[in-house]
Amino acid sequence: MVTGMVLQDSNSLNKHFLPEQFRANFPALNNQSVYLDSAATALKPLAMIDATLEYYMHTTATAQRSLHRDALQVTENVAKARQFVADFIHVNDNKEIIWTRGTTESINLVAQSYARSILKPNDEIIVSELEHHSNLLPWLIVAQQTGANIIKWSTDLDELASLISVRTKIVAVTQMSNVTGFCPDLAAISRITHRNEAILVVDGAQGVVHNAIDVKQLDIDFYAFSAHKLYGPTGLGVLYGKKELLNQMSVWHGGGKMLKTASFEDFQPEDLPYKFEAGTPNIAGIIGFYATLNWLRNWDFKQADRYTEQLANYTKSQLSKLTDIEFYSTNQSPIITFNLKNIHHNDIAILLSEQNIAIRTGELCAQPLMKKLGCHGVVRISLMPYNNQQDVDKFIQAMQDTVAILR
Numbered sequence: 001m002v003t004g005m006v007l008q009d010s011n012s013l014n015k016h017f018l019p020e021q022f023r024a025n026f027p028a029l030n031n032q033s034v035y036l037d038s039a040a041t042a043l044k045p046l047a048m049i050d051a052t053l054e055y056y057m058h059t060t061a062t063a064q065r066s067l068h069r070d071a072l073q074v075t076e077n078v079a080k081a082r083q084f085v086a087d088f089i090h091v092n093d094n095k096e097i098i099w100t101r102g103t104t105e106s107i108n109l110v111a112q113s114y115a116r117s118i119l120k121p122n123d124e125i126i127v128s129e130l131e132h133h134s135n136l137l138p139w140l141i142v143a144q145q146t147g148a149n150i151i152k153w154s155t156d157l158d159e160l161a162s163l164i165s166v167r168t169k170i171v172a173v174t175q176m177s178n179v180t181g182f183c184p185d186l187a188a189i190s191r192i193t194h195r196n197e198a199i200l201v202v203d204g205a206q207g208v209v210h211n212a213i214d215v216k217q218l219d220i221d222f223y224a225f226s227a228h229k230l231y232g233p234t235g236l237g238v239l240y241g242k243k244e245l246l247n248q249m250s251v252w253h254g255g256g257k258m259l260k261t262a263s264f265e266d267f268q269p270e271d272l273p274y275k276f277e278a279g280t281p282n283i284a285g286i287i288g289f290y291a292t293l294n295w296l297r298n299w300d301f302k303q304a305d306r307y308t309e310q311l312a313n314y315t316k317s318q319l320s321k322l323t324d325i326e327f328y329s330t331n332q333s334p335i336i337t338f339n340l341k342n343i344h345h346n347d348i349a350i351l352l353s354e355q356n357i358a359i360r361t362g363e364l365c366a367q368p369l370m371k372k373l374g375c376h377g378v379v380r381i382s383l384m385p386y387n388n389q390q391d392v393d394k395f396i397q398a399m400q401d402t403v404a405i406l407r
């Protein structure tokens with residue numbers, strides 16, 4: 001059933017969470033396979049699929065440009081979506097929300113538009129050892145461009161306090177590791193960072209899915225996340241930035257709609273948020289994400305998170321029965337990573353795939369962390385509230401069969 005183009009706000013008063021009801025919203029779960037790879041990308045609810053289909057089937061139009069009826073409606077929906085995102089992370093002014101292609105692009109935007117203009121040789125960027133390449137490479141690139149140095153940090157708070165100095169301009173950290181599931185103490189990190197007049201950049205790609213975030217209360221300067229990990233469409237991301245920082249930043253990409261005036265000699269950039277949104281945005285993605293966020297408000301995520309935590313505990317306790325298993329993830333995390341002695345992680349992935357079980361293996365875009373953990377890759381199971389005990393039992397059975405073949 002298609003939902004209609006004028007997207008209706010759902011009533012958030014009757015929140016609840018019934019696992020099987022929640023699961024029924026995900027058409028991809030109707031086949032025989034078991035999906036345990038949600039940290040790579042989440043499955044999509046019907047609400048999102050319907051809204052996207054409706055846009056492509058009946059109301060295709062551009063945003064912020066044409067003046068015909070559908071175009072005006074699309075423009076309004078894109079604006080409403082921006083407000084929804086602002087509400088979701090507790091930001092009052094939706095001009096502080098920039099659409100990007102994903103977490104990766106959001107962090108690159110900060111590195112190139114903010115960091116590149118303020119960093120001087122021998123300035124320092126403190127980056128945690130847990131980071132995904134998306135929150136490391138943009139800093140490495142800008143360090144090479146400016147002569148600044150990257151300082152490695154374990155996420156220990158005392159260590160941060162001793163590393164940080166007048167040379168530190170940026171502290172970059174994840175909200176939740178995509179390898180260990182560990183969630184650094186953002187409140188404490190924020191206090192130490194700001195006491196030293198540095199800027200805090202948080203990668204919310206995994207954390208935004210499982211932990212409600214209030215970027216204002218935590219006093220985060222820049223916060224990045226991707227829609228596709230939060231049940232939304234691929235190719236869409238968000239950068240939150242404090243207005244005073246965004247205003248002082250130079251534009252990054254040039255093109256349509258990021259300018260007030262242009263001539264062959266010069267241009268005047270648009271105001272926030274448009275000055276960072278050159279070119280036609282991912283309209284279908286934004287409309288799909290709006291529907292996703294609206295749909296998410298129906299569910300009690302405190303209950304959903306408790307359910308996922310129980311499922312994670314169950315999974316880990318079942319996995320622990322396998323001989324010679326080494327875990328890397330923290331307890332209760334929806335992300336479970338491990339290796340089995342003398343078995344290559346990719347062999348496990350291939351044999352599980354033959355049994356219709358989707359997991360992730362490898363370096364998980366975190367080579368420095370793999371080195372620290374002393375391995376070349378891991379097996380990763382990632383759980384969402386749409387998974388259930390049958391999924392886990394099928395996975396455990398398949399693991400037992402796989403180990404019997406490989407050992």
Ligand SMILES: Cc1ncc(COP(=O)(O)O)c(C=O)c1O
Pocket residue numbers: 039040101102103104105132134135174176177178203205206226228
């Ligand atoms: C912690 C973390 N940061 C950043 C990213 C990059 O996200 P995207 O590829 O959507 O930009 C990922 C994706 O796996 C991630 O897990």
